[in-house]
Amino acid sequence: MADSSTFVTGTQIAYYHLCHRKLWLFAHNIKMEQHSELVAEGKFIDEHSYLKRAERWQELSIEGIKIDHFDAKQGIVREVKKSRKKENAHRAQVLYYLYVLERNDIPVSHGLLEYPKLRQTEEVWLTEGDRKVIPHWEAEVLRITQLESCPGLVKKPICKNCSYYEFCYAE
């Protein structure tokens, strides 16, 4: 049985798809998200939507993941994103939730990725191809987070909205 330190989290999977440097910083407890106004705003959106539909959705923690909204009756995972931009990383995070649930024999149907600011909801379905590639994501997350030093800065369009921006771009 793996100990909890070897479990990969949904956030790590998302950061793996966004930026390996961000993944490493986060995994080494260099966390700046909680000071970010954007995150506070995201939490507000999440909690606000949650209250409206509280009776349907439950929290579920298993292995390294914590799903805020799970409809056990229908096997639906719901993830709310504050972003005005859809990211592949968001889809990857929901796919990972579905994968971990399935791996633990929890009946699961699909995911709902909600963007309140865009007023859009996307369905996420786990495919055979995803089931094959996700173990590779996990192995890569573990490899990167165990690197002795932080991966180098790679300038990306997402940098300007990243909570590590000042850390990475300090003179």
Ligand code: SF4
């Ligand atoms: S600012 Fe850019 S390079 Fe630094 S962690 Fe964020 S996304 Fe990665």
